[in-house]
Amino acid sequence: MSLPTARGAALRHVRRRAVNGLMWGWGVVCVLAAVIPLGFVLYYVIAQGASGINLDFFTQLPKPVGEPGGGMANAIVGSLILVGLASLVGLPIGILGGIYLAEFGTNRFAWTVRFFADVLSGVPSIVIGIFIWAMVVVPTHTLSALAGGAALGVMMIPTVVRTTEELVRLVPVSLREASLSLGATHWRTVLKIVLVAAKGGIVTGVLLAVSRIAGEAAPLLLTAGSNQFWSTHINQPMPSLPVQIFTYAIQPYEDWQRQAWAAALVLVSLVFVLSVAARYVTRGRFRMVR
Amino acid sequence: MLSTSVAVQPGSLRQQGDRAAKVEVEHLNFYYGRFQALKDVNLTIRERQITALIGPSGCGKSTFLRALNRMNDIIEGTRTEGEVRLDGQDIYDRDVDVVALRRRVGMVFQRPNPFPMSVFENVAYGPRIHGLARGSDLEDLVEESLKRAALWDEVKDKLRDSAFALSGGQQQRLCIGRVLAVGPEVVLMDEPCSALDPLSTLRIEELMHELQQKYTIVIVTHNMQQAARVSQETGFFLHGEMIEFGPSTTIFTDPTDKRTEDYVTGRFG
Numbered sequence: 050m051s052l053p054t055a056r057g058a059a060l061r062h063v064r065r066r067a068v069n070g071l072m073w074g075w076g077v078v079c080v081l082a083a084v085i086p087l088g089f090v091l092y093y094v095i096a097q098g099a100s101g102i103n104l105d106f107f108t109q110l111p112k113p114v115g116e117p118g119g120g121m122a123n124a125i126v127g128s129l130i131l132v133g134l135a136s137l138v139g140l141p142i143g144i145l146g147g148i149y150l151a152e153f154g155t156n157r158f159a160w161t162v163r164f165f166a167d168v169l170s171g172v173p174s175i176v177i178g179i180f181i182w183a184m185v186v187v188p189t190h191t192l193s194a195l196a197g198g199a200a201l202g203v204m205m206i207p208t209v210v211r212t213t214e215e216l217v218r219l220v221p222v223s224l225r226e227a228s229l230s231l232g233a234t235h236w237r238t239v240l241k242i243v244l245v246a247a248k249g250g251i252v253t254g255v256l257l258a259v260s261r262i263a264g265e266a267a268p269l270l271l272t273a274g275s276n277q278f279w280s281t282h283i284n285q286p287m288p289s290l291p292v293q294i295f296t297y298a299i300q301p302y303e304d305w306q307r308q309a310w311a312a313a314l315v316l317v318s319l320v321f322v323l324s325v326a327a328r329y330v331t332r333g334r335f336r337m338v339r
Numbered sequence: 340m341l342s343t344s345v346a347v348q349p350g351s352l353r354q355q356g357d358r359a360a361k362v363e364v365e366h367l368n369f370y371y372g373r374f375q376a377l378k379d380v381n382l383t384i385r386e387r388q389i390t391a392l393i394g395p396s397g398c399g400k401s402t403f404l405r406a407l408n409r410m411n412d413i414i415e416g417t418r419t420e421g422e423v424r425l426d427g428q429d430i431y432d433r434d435v436d437v438v439a440l441r442r443r444v445g446m447v448f449q450r451p452n453p454f455p456m457s458v459f460e461n462v463a464y465g466p467r468i469h470g471l472a473r474g475s476d477l478e479d480l481v482e483e484s485l486k487r488a489a490l491w492d493e494v495k496d497k498l499r500d501s502a503f504a505l506s507g508g509q510q511q512r513l514c515i516g517r518v519l520a521v522g523p524e525v526v527l528m529d530e531p532c533s534a535l536d537p538l539s540t541l542r543i544e545e546l547m548h549e550l551q552q553k554y555t556i557v558i559v560t561h562n563m564q565q566a567a568r569v570s571q572e573t574g575f576f577l578h579g580e581m582i583e584f585g586p587s588t589t590i591f592t593d594p595t596d597k598r599t600e601d602y603v604t605g606r607f608g
Contacts, residue, residue: 227517230408231521241464245455
């Protein structure tokens with residue numbers, strides 16, 4: 050082996066720069082490949098949906114085929130009710146479960162719960178739909194908002210459990226110790242200190258879970274069903290935006306297709322607003338800066 | 340602070356032996372699993388004075404401190420043997436209420452650890468959990484505590500601001516005020532200045548000097564000058580054993596044990 054020469058060093062330098070440039074370029078291409086489809090989806094939904102958005106869309110009920118106009122007021126309200134019901138099912142179970150796993154999760158039972166939460170988050174939504182159909186719809190003999198809310202709620206649980214667990218774990222030990230050393234009990238420390246410190250992150254997790262289930266159509270087809278009227282009874286079928294999109298988009302009528310696009314745009318906007326809200330909430334007043 | 344020799348300040352010249360015992364530790368052994376972190380420690384902490392614990396990293400002095408308000412209980416797989424008597428009562432006795440114990444024996448940690456709340460809420464937290472005061476009484480208690488922690492003048496106009504907006508030194512004094520608010524008798528300080536700049540350190544030391552009129556203070560410190568400056572009595576820990584304990588003047592100028600001498604003169608550690 051000879052000592053490195055000036056020529057050799059210069060050559061290596063050129064080579065290193067070339068490799069660097071190549072990898073950088075490759076990175077840019079990959080990022081574009083990831084972002085462009087998203088851009089197209091957004092552009093297309095806006096281009097197609099914007100023309101269908103008007104006051105009627107938000108305030109009117111669907112009109113029968115052939116009659117122009119009409120809107121999806123019932124589906125918008127239905128979606129909100131369904132998401133609300135889902136949150137009633139999913140949030141308490143998810144958040145309490147997450148706290149349990151983070152605070153007491155060293156035993157075998159907790160390991161099992163964690164494993165099944167992960168499995169559940171990978172279960173296709175239509176399967177959860179069938180499950181709720183068998184558990185709720187069949188015994189009650191009717192599709193209902195209740196069943197739909199249950200299906201969406203079950204879908205929320207794994208996400209909420211795991212985000213809550215992660216964020217509760219992130220709360221520094223020093224905060225718990227400070228609270229305990231003042232004579233606070235374990236549950237009080239969790240309730241007043243740990244949860245408060247993790248609040249922003251948990252809310253983000255919850256909003257992300259909500260925006261995911263807000264766009265689900267598959268499980269709702271089997272549980273909440275749909276209709277074309279005002280229906281606020283939770284023990285009866287309830288329309289929702291995703292299901293309405295599905296129903297309208299596969300029809301041959303141009304007017305309905307236009308409304309399906311408009312509904313898609315509303316749904317995307319809803320999810321967008323939720324994501325922004327999630328970001329906003331996390332910049333809390335008492336954020337821990339160190 | 341830069342000199343390696345230890346300057347003994349007049350603060351430590353007060354007469355010893357005239358103060359009653361507050362905490363008596365007898366044959367204290369402590370284990371992290373199989374590892375024995377404390378070996379047969381015997382020590383008497385006198386009331387209303389400052390007792391310093393020194394020693395190299397990992398010698399068990401923090402573990403010992405945490406044994407005094409049973410904060411080691413929350414670490415899994417640990418075991419404590421021996422007796423720690425607070426006013427004559429063994430705190431490891433089965434019918435001792437840990438909540439009440441920790442109210443009497445407060446703790447200040449190495450890094451300032453305010454809660455993610457406002458300045459006011461940080462101090463009010465302790466009194467609230469113990470139901471000590473509410474409404475305007477609580478406000479008075481918070482003010483009183485912050486005054487005792489020598490922080491009131493700096494924060495009286497930002498009680499509703501986040502505690503994280505304060506400087507490191509202010510945060511540490513806030514943590515001290517938070518402890519004082521529950522009315523402790525003993526205050527344990529685990530290297531309270533190690534994350535602070537020299538000026539903030541000075542302020543905390545002045546504060547400790549004030550506090551010893553009313554409270555029994557035990558401080559763990561890496562800084563021997565600090566121990567010499569603030570304390571009346573000092574204990575030297577090494578490998579989980581307490582090697583020597585006595586008046587700070589003696590420990591720092593005329594120690595009996597060779598190991599103590601080597602340590603305080605900076606030959607190791």
